[in-house]
Amino acid sequence: MMPPDRIEFPTCPVASVQHDRVMLAHGEGGRLMRQLLREKIAPAISLGNPASSTSILENEAATFPVLDGEMTITTDSYVVSPLFFPGGDIGSLAVFGTVNDLAVSGADPLWLTLGLILEEGLPFEVLDRILSSIGIAAKQCGVSIVAGDTKVVPKGVVDKIFINTTGVGRMRDNGSLGSHRLHEGDAILVSGPIGHHGIAVLAAREQLGLTPPPRSDSAPLHESCRCLHDALGRDLHAMRDATRGGVSAVLHEWSEASSHTLKLRESLIPIAPDIRGACELLGLDPLYVANEGTFVAAVAPSAVARALKVLQGLDVSRNATIIGEVAKKQSAPVIVERLLGIWQPLDEPSGAPLPRIC
Amino acid sequence: MKFVDEFREPELALRLVAQIRETATRRWVLMDVCGGQTHSLLRYGIELALEECVELIHGPGCPVCVTSCESIDFALHLAMLPNVIVASFGDMLRVPGSRESLLDVRARGGRVQMVYSPMDAVELAKNHPNCKVVFFAVGFETTAPATALAALHAEQLGLDNFRILVTHVRVLPAMEALMLSPVNRVQAFLAAGHVCAVTGFAEYDAFVDRFRVPVVVTGFEPIDLLQGIVDAVQQLESGSHSVSNCYTRSVGRQGNINAQNIVETVYEVADRDWRGFGSIQKGGLRLRNRFERFDAEKRFEPIAVNPIASANACLSSQVLSGQIKPTQCPHFGNACTPDSPLGAPMVSSEGACAAYFRYQWLQSK
Structure with a gap:
């Protein structure tokens, strides 16, 4: 039997729509939006936990069990420019930043929400890289992204992409933390050399041409915070990640909240040579420069050796060191012993610190 | 860090402090000309350490502090014109004119761009062919070569949308104006090391002979400053006066000839208004005729001069000429703080008032 004649259907003259960049329609709730969620966002964020994409795809509120003890919640928005910089990108930053806020408050991070505001015309190649970075970062931190929202706004309304993440964590029960627990005599430590993130982003944004380009310290701190908390218990008094405003901002907030003066020794403050060089060149004080993977902690004087041993045993905080102490309230909230021994x-x-001109 | 740490060595610094105390038989009045020196003197506590034997008066060498109010007002006006972008160094953006600053204007919708180098402003012009990009060129002889280079580069590219608002100032005429003032108290100068790196210091010979004051070319690190003060005090004690160079690692007698040639090609010496001083003869630079197509003052309509309302309260003229210390101003720390400055010296990272606020006042509160 002869095979039936093959009937050649004319091909459709309109190719299926394959955009290479984000269109306004991707945010308008229709087919394109579902396609964006199904093909791009859900696969990326479910890297760590396949179940986590369900509520995002089905546009539902996420449900999770009520746990014993205390829960904590924090939110942060990420607008960094450029989107990619040596040592990180806006995607991983949006995960680590919120995870770190939970970690330093004494919580183990569990869940994140993810809000994306996309600029019309954002190339998918860029979005893909950011989503992939979000997924990998969430997996690294052991958090699930359980809810989300995506909006697309007309070109020029935002700068490429803004991200909001809200984090929920479970408070550890080995001692409360906070500036209210600062005591005179407490040692102040930093978990690593300061100033990397601010200088890396500045150098990348302004194309300062520093060689090699300074790298951001962007990293998750949940593990080092938990280990420190577990080892010290109630001897750990406060932790804070030194983000915007740098170490100076943390110490000023602590001073105001606790009515103590915080004393630093300039000679003890760890700064990598390239960061110090860039700061000298630009007239910036590294104490004011942002970090994204470095925290400040106040510990009881008797616990200093234990604290340093724990932190220095972890890669992310291997250069942890003492930089000062908590003292009785003086007229200035924070004082520094400069190199000539003068406070x-x-x-x-x-x-924002603006560079000097000559 | 090499080239930094050896100039901040605490033991050497303390030895130099002791040497100055031993040498001085009376309290001498020295002027550190440059704002960068002022900040180092305060940051490292040198002024306090030497309080008994040296009075340090902080001179006019903060470039944004001496930029005239009228020039800032003109830049503010330009930033609000359609299709005009004003670019300048970060420090300049916060300095108030008669009413507001470039940052205020930006918040109201003006186009203001911070740049790190004048060449960035040329790039900006290249990338915005439909806009006029005005570079607000402030600063002493230190920044003039870079802005001159930008003019040459723009000429080479044939850009017709690049403009420069030149307010460059020259340090030596200001030192002369200070010496000629009837209220002058300065007995020796720590000359600005970075300016001398460009200009050299041969031109100070005539100044020293005329006014019979020691001039010591001085750097910015604690050891540099202390060595400069040692030299100045030794000269004063021995009754001599000469130009000496305590910043030899950066400064030669003839300076940077290439930089001088570039400045000479683009600019000519002119009288200029200084904030706090008024007009100073030969106190600044202006573009030569060859570059007049870039000259913002010639290419844009002039504006009426505003009566200077807020500047009346600010005593910056007395601070910049060394007549009063910042802390002697009634507004210091009260109506005038870095968060709400009445005048430029409280704004700039090199301003004397900001230095006192940061390093002394907070502690004495």
Whole structure:
């Protein structure tokens, strides 16, 4: 029997729509939006936990069990420019930043929400890289992304992509933390050399041409915070990640909240040579420069050796060191012993530190 | 860090402090000309350490502090014009004119761009062919070569949308104006090391002979400053006066000839208004005729001069000329703080008022 004649159907003259960049329609709730969620966002964020994409795809509120003890919640928005910089990108930053906020408050991070505001015209190649980075970072931190929202706004309304993440964590029960627990005599430590993130982003944004380009310290701190907390228990008094405003901002907040003066020794503050060089060149004080993978902690004097041993045993905090102490309230909230042995107040900067001109 | 740490060595610094104390038989009045020196002197506590034997008066060498109010007002006006972008160094953006600053204007919708180098402003012009990009060129002889280079580069590219608002100032005429002032108290100068790196210091010979004051070319690190002060105090004690160079690792007698040639090609010496001083003869630079197509003052309509309302309260003229210390101003720390400055010296990272606020006042509160 002869095979039936093959009937050649004319091909459709309109190719199926394959955009290479984000269109306004991707945010308008229709087929394109579902396609974006199904093909791009859900696969990326479910890297760590396949179940986590369900509520995002089905546009439902996420449900999770009520746990014993205390829960904690925090939110942060990420608008960094450029989106990619040596040592990180806006995607991993949006995960680590919120995870770190939970970690330093004494919580184990569990869940994140993910809000994306996309600029019309954002190339999918860029979005893909960011989503992939979010997925890998969430897996690294052991958190599930359980709910989310995506909006697309007309070109020029936002700068490429803004991200909001909200994090939920479970408070550890080995001692409360906070500036209210600072005591005179407490040692102040930093978990690593300071100033990397701010200088890396500045150098990348302004194309300063520093060689090699400084790298951001962007990293998750949940593990080092948990280990420190477990080892020290109630001897750990406060932790804070030194993000915007740097170490100076943390110490000023602690001073105000606790009515103590915080004393630093400039000679003890760890700064990598390339970061120090860039700061000298630009007239910036590294104490004011942002970090994204470095925290400040106040510990009881008797626990200093234990604290350093624990932190230095972990890669992310291997250069942890003591930089000062908590002292009785003086006129200035934060004072620094400069190199000639003279104590100076550490002022809070007005607005963003702007480089000097000559 | 090499080239930094050896100039901050605490033991050597303390030895130099002791040497100055031993040498001085009376309290001498020295002026550190440059704002960068002022900040180092305060940051490292050198001023306090030497309080008994040296009075340090902080001179006019903060470039944004001496930029005239009228020039800032003109830049503010330009930033609000359609299709005009004003670019300048970060420090300049916060300095108030008669009413507001470039950052205020930006918040109101003006186009203001911070740049790290004048060449970035040329790039900006290249990338915005439909806009006029005005580079607000402030600063002493230190920044003039870079802005001159930008003008040459723009000329080479044939850009017709690049403009420069030149407010460059020259340090030596200001030192002369200070010496000629009837209220002058300065007995020796720590000359600005970075300026001398460009200009050299041969031109100070005539100044020293005329006014019979020691001039010591001085750097910015604690050891540099202390060595400069040692030299100045030794000269004063022995009754001599000469130009000496305590910043030899950066400064030669003839300076940077290439930089001088570039400045000479693009600019000519002119009288200029200084904030706090008024007009100073030969106190600044202006573009030569060859570059007049880039000259913002010639290419844009002039504006009426505003009566200077807020500047009346600010005593910056007395601070910049060394008549009063910042802390002697009634507004210091009260109406005038870095968060709400009445005048430029409280804004700039090199301003004397900001230095006192940061390093001394907070502690004495």
